Amino acid sequence: MRVPYVNLGLQHEKDRAELLEKVGELLDSGMFILGQEVYQFEETFAKIAGTKYAVGVANGTDSLMLSMQALGICVGDEVITVSHSYLASASSVALIGANPVLIDVDDNFNMDASKLEDAITAKTKAIIVVHLTGRPADMDSIMSIANKHNIPVIEDAAQAVGATYKGKPVGGFGVFGSFSLHPLKNLAAAGDAGVITTDSEKHYNWLLKARNHGLKSRDELEFFSINSRLDALQAAILNIKVRRLDEWNERRREIADRYINELSSVVRVPAYSMDFSPVFHAFVIQTDKRDELASYLAEHEIDSKVHYPIAIHQQEGASRSIMHDLTNTEYIVKTILSIPVYPELTDSQVDFIIKTIKTFFNDK
Numbered sequence: 001m002r003v004p005y006v007n008l009g010l011q012h013e014k015d016r017a018e019l020l021e022k023v024g025e026l027l028d029s030g031m032f033i034l035g036q037e038v039y040q041f042e043e044t045f046a047k048i049a050g051t052k053y054a055v056g057v058a059n060g061t062d063s064l065m066l067s068m069q070a071l072g073i074c075v076g077d078e079v080i081t082v083s084h085s086y087l088a089s090a091s092s093v094a095l096i097g098a099n100p101v102l103i104d105v106d107d108n109f110n111m112d113a114s115k116l117e118d119a120i121t122a123k124t125k126a127i128i129v130v131h132l133t134g135r136p137a138d139m140d141s142i143m144s145i146a147n148k149h150n151i152p153v154i155e156d157a158a159q160a161v162g163a164t165y166k167g168k169p170v171g172g173f174g175v176f177g178s179f180s181l182h183p184l185k186n187l188a189a190a191g192d193a194g195v196i197t198t199d200s201e202k203h204y205n206w207l208l209k210a211r212n213h214g215l216k217s218r219d220e221l222e223f224f225s226i227n228s229r230l231d232a233l234q235a236a237i238l239n240i241k242v243r244r245l246d247e248w249n250e251r252r253r254e255i256a257d258r259y260i261n262e263l264s265s266v267v268r269v270p271a272y273s274m275d276f277s278p279v280f281h282a283f284v285i286q287t288d289k290r291d292e293l294a295s296y297l298a299e300h301e302i303d304s305k306v307h308y309p310i311a312i313h314q315q316e317g318a319s320r321s322i323m324h325d326l327t328n329t330e331y332i333v334k335t336i337l338s339i340p341v342y343p344e345l346t347d348s349q350v351d352f353i354i355k356t357i358k359t360f361f362n363d364k
Contacts, residue, residue: 001352003340005303008183010344015240022236034212037235042195044242045179048162049171049197053204056195056230057211060158060180063194064092064128066210066228067154067176070203073098073125078322080119081128081156082111083313084329088180089130089156090312090321098125100321102313104328108271109133109284109336112328113141119324120149127153128178131160131170133307134186134252134281135270139165139173146174154178159281161187162249166275171197181238186252186279187245189234251343252280255350259283259339262354266361267293268335282307283341285357290337296360297339302353305338 012019026032038056046054057063073079075097081089083102090100103119106112109132116127127146129137146153153174157163160170161179171177177197181189198204209216214225256278260269268286270278284307287293294304311333313323339353 001301001349003302003345003349003353005305005338005340006184006342007344008188011188011241011342015244018240019237022240023233026233026236032232033229035232037232037239038230041230041235041239041242044239045195046197048169048242048245049157049177049179050169051172051177051197052199053201054195054197055204055207055211056193056235058194058228058230059192060178060182060194061088061092061095062211062226062228063178063180063196064088064154064156065096066207066226067178067196068093068096068098068126069210069225070206071126071152071175076123077125078121078123079126079128080116080124082130082132082329083311083321083323083326084109084308084332085130085132085156085312086158086308087312087315087318088158089128090318093128094318094320099123100312100318101324102318102321102326103324104326105132105332106138106328108135108137109332110135110137111142113138113145115324116142116145117149120145120151124149124151127151128156129153129174130156130158131163133270133284134160134163134279136160136163136165136170136276136278139170143173152176158182159185160279161185162245163279164277172199175200175203181234186249186281187238187242190237191231191234193230193234193238194228195230248343249279252341253278255341255343255345256280256283258350259285259341259354263357266358280341282338284336284338286332286335287337288335289361290335293357293360294337297353297356300356302356303340306333306336307338309333
């Protein structure tokens with residue numbers, strides 16, 4: 001049985017006719033930049049995140065950069081984040097001239113709140129919290145420390161669309177929520193797309209201009225900024241696909257529950273907590289035999305990935321970063337393996353994955 005890590009084509013089967021019809025309508029209309037489709041999607045997404053406002057942008061990296069720029073963060077400032085994440089969590093900091101400060105993660109792969117306070121200095125201007133793999137970080141502890149020091153929080157919720165912490169959606173705890181809608185995300189465009197969420201009317205109004213060169217009207221420039229508009233085509237596709245977000249996330253949780261129940265005797269599986277509802281953008285197991293298991297799965301035509309084999313602080317391009325103790329991060333990257341968890345997986349494919357992993361360890 002062949003089990004790919006993802007199968008993006010399957011995701012569109014049920015809505016293919018409507019998606020193609022919508023693309024045709026847009027081609028006929030000539031409305032390709034911003035417009036009603038974008039405004040409709042922003043309104044819908046704000047409800048998902050439980051915030052007053054949402055601003056569609058070109059991609060998730062821009063959403064992080066614009067969020068920091070809205071806070072006035074610039075050259076020489078420091079922004080605390082984690083080393084175990086996709087590179088954009090830190091690179092976005094460097095790209096605006098600030099210095100990424102990298103701290104360790106806990107056993108849930110999210111920011112270790114107990115390490116946060118020691119990393120704060122007079123130069124600290126923001127904390128970027130990453131909800132990695134769709135599991136919310138410890139927001140009570142992190143927000144308590146941030147509020148104590150009057151430091152704004154940005155949530156990198158790129159992998160966590162629809163996740164909740166103590167009943168509240170991620171993206172609404174900090175000053176900003178930053179989301180990626182890349183094709184591999186739980187809610188995916190047909191290309192790059194991103195969203196920034198906020199409750200601040202002031203920041204919302206600034207972001208509307210900042211994503212569009214800094215223009216306050218067609219002909220009047222208020223400040224220089226980038227071009228990071230969400231395409232109407234992507235918004236139109238997302239307006240159709242967003243209706244299935246809850247269904248897709250629930251299927252991911254269903255598959256994850258099976259993995260947790262049936263694989264916990266042979267590998268370390270993600271811990272569940274009553275405090276949060278994850279959405280399992282990735283399902284990550286841990287074993288000291290990671291590379292052997294990955295090879296064994298490949299031999300049986302099951303794809304797996306490592307998210308991520310090289311931590312940010314270990315990358316040549318991250319040499320500007322300020323690094324704290326990263327012991328757990330360096331252990332994690334040697335043991336983690338992501339197995340398929342997308343909603344279109346069949347029960348028989350899930351059975352096959354479970355059986356194959358168990359067989360690998362039983363044969364050892």
